[in-house]
Amino acid sequence: MTRGVGVIREALTKHANLRLRTKFLLSLVLVTSAITCATLLIMRHSAQVQMRRETEEGARNAILRFQVVEQQHQIALSQKGDLLATLAL
Secondary structure, rough: HHHHHHHHHHHHHHHHHHHHHHHHHHHHHHHHHHHHHHHHHHHHHHHHHHHHHHHHHHHHHHHHHHHHHHHHHHHHHHHHHHHHHHHHH
16 A cells, blocks of 8 residues: 555656646647547538438439439320320220
């Protein structure tokens, strides 16, 4: 137990004896890391939002294309039906 307290005391003493330049450098590294992490989180969120929008737009376009093809198919069937009706007479 005494050894653990001694280690903690030694670490605190070393921390207190750090030079000002070292403290400044450590704080600069900490601030830079925090800004980098925040930027990465923001970019990840933006990328997810953009991906979601593009996926929704792609799905909407696919539905519209399917509806157009379906209408063209209905028109073709109607024309075939009309043609068959005229040939039967």
